[in-house]
Amino acid sequence: MTDARYRDGMRVMLPLMPAIVAFGASFGVLARAAGIDSLAALVMSATTFAGSAQFAVVSVLGAGGTAAAAIGAAVLLNARYAPMALAASGAFRGGPLRRLLEAQLLVDESWALSSRGGRFDRKLLLGAGGILYVGWNAGTAIGVLAGDRLTDPATLGLDAAFPALFLALLAPLVRSGGRNPVAAAVMGAGIALALTPITPAGVPVIAATAACLVGLIGPPRDAAPGRLAQEASS
Amino acid sequence: MNAVWICVIVVGMATMLVKAGGPVLAAGRELPQGAGRVVDLLAPALLAALVATQAFASDEAIVLDERAAGVLAGAAAILLRAPLLVVVLVAAATAAGLRVIS
Numbered sequence: 245m246t247d248a249r250y251r252d253g254m255r256v257m258l259p260l261m262p263a264i265v266a267f268g269a270s271f272g273v274l275a276r277a278a279g280i281d282s283l284a285a286l287v288m289s290a291t292t293f294a295g296s297a298q299f300a301v302v303s304v305l306g307a308g309g310t311a312a313a314a315i316g317a318a319v320l321l322n323a324r325y326a327p328m329a330l331a332a333s334g335a336f337r338g339g340p341l342r343r344l345l346e347a348q349l350l351v352d353e354s355w356a357l358s359s360r361g362g363r364f365d366r367k368l369l370l371g372a373g374g375i376l377y378v379g380w381n382a383g384t385a386i387g388v389l390a391g392d393r394l395t396d397p398a399t400l401g402l403d404a405a406f407p408a409l410f411l412a413l414l415a416p417l418v419r420s421g422g423r424n425p426v427a428a429a430v431m432g433a434g435i436a437l438a439l440t441p442i443t444p445a446g447v448p449v450i451a452a453t454a455a456c457l458v459g460l461i462g463p464p465r466d467a468a469p470g471r472l473a474q475e476a477s478s
Numbered sequence: 479m480n481a482v483w484i485c486v487i488v489v490g491m492a493t494m495l496v497k498a499g500g501p502v503l504a505a506g507r508e509l510p511q512g513a514g515r516v517v518d519l520l521a522p523a524l525l526a527a528l529v530a531t532q533a534f535a536s537d538e539a540i541v542l543d544e545r546a547a548g549v550l551a552g553a554a555a556i557l558l559r560a561p562l563l564v565v566v567l568v569a570a571a572t573a574a575g576l577r578v579i580s
Contacts, residue, residue, distance in 0.1 A: 259563035263570070284486050291490030301485050311481040311488075318489040322496055324524065330500030331517045343505060344498040352528060359521045401574030404548025407532035408569030411549065414525040415556045425522040432523030433530040440535045448535070452527030456519035 253371025256357055263405045264376055265383035266397040271298055272387020273394055278306030282388040289384035293348060293377060297321040300445065320446030327453050328355050335364035349373025356413040424458055431455035544580065548573030 257264075268289065275285035280302065292298055297318035304314035329350055335358070336343045346366075354373035358365045387394065397403060417425045432455040436448040443451070533549040534540050552569030560568070 256562070259566055263566070280482050284482050288486045288490060291486070292493045294493055297489060297493065301489060305481060305485065311484045314481075314485045315488050315492070318485070319492050319496075322489075322493045325493070325496045326499055327520055328524065329497050330504060331520050333500040333504040336501040336505070340502045340505070343501040344494070347498040347501040348494060350497050352524075356521060356525055398545075399574065399577060401544070401548055401570035401572065401577070404533075404545045404552065404569040404573035405566045407529045407545075407549045408552030408555075408565055409562070410525050410528045410532070411553055412556050412562050412565045414522060414529060417522045417525070424519060428519040429522040429526035432526040436527035436530045437534060437540065440531060440540055441538055443538075445535075445537065448531055449524065449527045452523055453520060455523035455526075456516050459515040459517075459519040 247367055249365065249367035250371035250374070253354070253357065253368040253373075254375040256368075257353065257372045257375050260353065260405070260409060261375070261379050263397070263402045264379035265386065266400065266402050267295055268380040268383020268385075269387035269390065269394055270383075270397050271295065271302065272384040272389075273391060274299070274302050274306070274387075275384075276388055276391055278302045280305065285388050286381070286384055289381050292318070292322075293380060294322050294325070294351060295380070296445075317444065317446065320444060320450070323446065323450050324453070325350065328352075332358070332364040332369065335366040335369060337366065346370060349377060351376060353409065353413075356410065359417075424461070427458045428455045431458065544573045544576040547576055 271289065272282075272285055275288075275298075276282065288298055288301070300317040300321055301314045304317055305311075329347055332350060332355060336346055338346075349370050349372075351373060353376060354369045355364075357372045358369035414429060418429055432452040435455060436452045439448040439451055529549070533546050534542065536543075548569040548571075551572035552565050555565045555568040
């Protein structure tokens with residue numbers, strides 16, 4: 245029997261599953277169109293499990309770029325997971341191998357969902373990450389099998405679904421946390437947008453982490469659980 | 479080995495190590511006090527950066543298109559305290575609807 249908090253993580257991610265499957269499918273379609281064989285696309289979704297980096301590899305290779313350029317772009321895009329995983333490191337349990345494996349379920353969505361006022365809920369993270377993992381890989385399989393018979397996810401507006409989700413996850417942090425989270429959010433967005441035209445993709449988001457240094461200014465704030473963490477525990 | 483498989487293996491291993499680095503190396507240690515206050519703000523800073531880039535960035539250009547309008551509609555739903563499912567649906571439906579019209 246699954247622990248209730250794993251299920252909570254899965255339940256909160258359910259609304260997103262159509263979008264996740266559709267994006268996984270579009271990765272599969274684009275990978276095939278770029279001349280990447282089906283097995284490589286499936287292995288990549290199972291091991292990398294990070295949409296933006298996988299799309300970057302496909303687009304660089306599809307445009308005739310070198311492996312080094314594709315790897316560079318993907319690693320830059322995924323570098324944000326280093327500070328995110330460090331922040332969540334207290335949530336993981338057990339020995340190095342178990343930690344290494346469980347940490348693979350950390351993606352933007354599961355990380356944001358399981359954040360509770362600076363602490364991270366391991367079961368929420370694994371539940372949410374687990375169902376996202378299933379959806380992403382199932383989507384990739386659908387994509388490589390169906391080829392270009394599928395609709396472009398943009399036609400369904402799914403490209404707007406993810407930023408809207410992140411905004412919904414951001415809102416309770418900004419609402420309940422006083423001045424510093426607001427400053428961090430505004431600066432984070434400002435840094436990212438300012439760097440977008442002048443740096444390669446991936447750099448703006450990593451550079452935006454510098455905004456969290458405003459935490460060193462002013463009195464400490466009380467930790468408050470996010471709205472979604474509350475939603476998940478209700 | 480061809481370029482595709484080199485990318486699949488190197489990117490896969492690099493991503494796994496990046497994700498596992500903190501959880502494996504910081505195992506059983508508490509972050510120092512000042513670090514906690516900084517780490518608390520990683521979530522708002524990173525989420526805002528993800529929202530900004532995913533709503534307005536297209537490669538290395540800033541674009542205001544149907545996607546941004548969809549996110550704006552999602553923001554309105556958030557202000558009205560709509561549940562997550564509604565927020566996501568409003569954003570997607572707005573972007574899709576505007577693409578049909580234009």
